[in-house]
Amino acid sequence: MEKINPQFYNFDEFLQGRLFEIPEYQRAYSWTSKQRKDLFNDIKKLYSYPDFDEGTRNHFLATVVCCNKKRKEKYGTEIFEIFDIVDGQQRITTLIILLKAIHKKLLDLNDAKFKKEIIKLDDIFVKDSDNRLILIQNNHDSSLILRDYLLSGKEADRKKIKTKAEYNLLYAFSECQKFVEEWCENDDILELLILIKYRLCFVFHELQNESTVYTVFEVLNSRGLEVDWLDKCKSMLMGIAYEENSTDSTLNFLHKYWSLIYRTIGINEVPGSEILRFAATLYYTNDQSRVMKPEDAIECFRKITKQSTSKVVDISKWLLDVASELSEIYSNVRLTAVTDKIHARLVAVAIKLSEHFDENEKEILLQQWEKVTFRIFGLYQKDSRTKIGEYTRLAQKIMGINDNMTYIKEKGKFNEVFNELVKLGIDYPAAGISKALEDANCYNGWEKEAIYFFYNYERYLCGENGYNFPKAFWDKIWESSVQDSIEHIYPQTESLAWRGKVTKRKEYHANRIGNLLILPIGLNKQLQNNGFDIKKSKYSDTLMYSAKDVAKYNEWNIVTIEERTKKLLEWAQKEWEDIKL
Template structure:
């Protein structure tokens, strides 16, 4: 291993090229990271500091003094290339332009063709980076760009915003300052193992690594060098494509719980290191299992099931304020694929999830049932045994007491009403609800209209106003319009826009002639009975 201070001019010089290897995370710097680097170097430039140190770069020397594989520092190095490329674009002088072009991607003077780039980013983004950053080609269509390519573009625009008001002299002097006065510590190692150790020691530099980054690096570290790292890269790329990079850590957490059936005791990446040891360096088998689970996870998250009943239950579960129910479902789907058995399990999973949510149990209590179910599934329990385990945690009486009381204002109120709305439809009907949905008080919150004053006393109003039987669903716009009017005026507003209403709960209200205390109480009993049918665990 060798470490030395280097000017950027000696980093971007000669025939030196740098490659971002497969085990590295994608380019992840956001606007604030780039702004910090620009501001720091501009302050040093304007203060005329003779030297300014911006951190370290760790690289494996693949060809002596020529080709390097970047292990740590890719975010900083990539952003420096983006800055130099934007300076190249802004500077008019052909000599200065040519000099900067040579630092990032030399151009053959005789043919005008580009030569090897100084920096090769990951394969998925390589051509975009060459075309639109290093070669400066304009982007015709910016829609649907992958996250990483969008970051290249966004950070390039941030650099332009900082520099576009500089005159030509200042642009050239700043470019020269970057190359001659900005320093890095360049650490060269001879092999992956040495670079990996340093990488883990220094991973807190710059932008902290995610658990997924560290798990990925562990995979490469435990795989013997003589085995095919390219296959690991391809498998990991498939995983990223399935889950998306920002969601990987959440998926890894759910997958871990579906295996262990226990709470997390140390850092997630540390738990995976211990788990990976059981594979005895067989990274491909581990990745195949991950990918298989990732496909199931996607089906759950996107509710991609053919069966209408399955979709109904899942849409209901997705309205819960937590997603702790996902690991037991992932675990169940690993072993059992029959739709009938899946639906039998799902309806009990929904029931216990809603009961515990409405009963306001803490996370530890909620997870107890999930952990026990996961452990039973992993031990080979039958569907009947699994459902019997869920039944042990039933508390129908307490659940129905909560639902019978004031519901409006509770975290679960909208989810309860939407699930009741679903149940009014045949199972062959699947509805999706978008836009602003609000809860409407049929008996208004203020007894300002004579219609209501004649039918409800102050005490009756206070006792009934927030009960389930007095609530329905509306779009946000219609809710605002309904306000405290009489029942006839409210129905007119509910039925506005071609006399159509989005919600069957509200359509039923529109069929009522006179909204009295008795009507409200009967509606309350009816909805409570329906709630009991949906969520009671018998």
């Protein structure tokens, strides 16, 4: 077994003589503002200690595990070893970005006394005159925004950003720069540079063989450190593959599948734990009553792969399939009001992955799933505890696989699953929608459901009247905050123009479904408390047919709110009826 010799380094020592790469089969940069804020607070806390100036106080930033690539780059008289960062890449990447933010600030200050430090930092980020040897090469960064930032300090055009991972990097650039700016308001920037380079410390594990990497990773991260469950699963599967001396072909497939997994979830930032939980719940179909816990999911896969090492590739491929379908669901903002509950998402993933149905059958099942799910959780406003077992067992029934990952072909599967979907909503019939919503608050806490409701209503009106659906407006609505487009026809705050129009239970009437309307982004803020005559004129000018429909009313009061509420709910009862085969 490889001998492990951990070293205690400050950040400057850690960077010397090394170049770093993030393998494609590792997670992309995923730190959020919360993790960066925690790091900034650690730095400020360290600086605040009374004995900081004595040079004896350091801050330990946990463990970094790297695999020596046994490859070197030479420039002039300097030789740099290449390392894959296996554990600690989020922390290291953020600190390098923070160093670059300090470098940018020193350049902006344009003071001769900083020239030496600027040159030193230049040499840290870029090792050669050809801009080939960059301190860190990031993964899943198709736009090369980290590389360009380290070279020039310029941030990428947000219009060219393609993935959530790339957005995370942009946020890191701006937040690190903001932290440096705020530091300089009260303290010396060189003190900050000293602190980061010499007072932040790591335990550095340098490994020579990839076979040892995953064992060390799993041991280190079984001690309460915050690590994504999907990363733990990958480490477990890779470790088993190496322990059993798997072939190069097996290892290549593992690297390929995990590269694709992280690329997939880097686009929409799908929770890794959910991918793992769904994959195990749908793989290990033993009549679960809820989505499997992540720790149980890992043990499930560990047990299967220990019995048959060849399963590490099958399970990795399965995780990729689940990740791809979940990524598609998370990217569909139109369905946010339907996919809000985890057990509902599970059924959608199962339908998409099942080999029992052709594409037309899947489309019908997904339409029925959408109808019944919105009816339960949207129109009847049931919470996430509703129908957990029923949804979970249905998802497993849809998959119909055995422990060998083999589909059990069954005749009549489509009709059976369709009937089960209908059965899910039997306690929440379409005929009861009017009673469920006629007096409901359809704004506070129901905003995304309101958007989805009126989106479908707009499509209905356009179809009925031969009107072009205003897709461009709706694309902007989906991309924006839900409050930006929801209009209260009778306003929440009454103005002189509305005095006497609604005399009883004002807030109640303001938030009823019949008083709500979706407008192009910004128009509702423009209208605010204006009287109905002004509002209806603006409604008529939009390309939203539902707004034009409201503009047909002569006035707006309790009677018209009641009338439109009834009209909308009668339509909703037909819209969310079960599909008739």
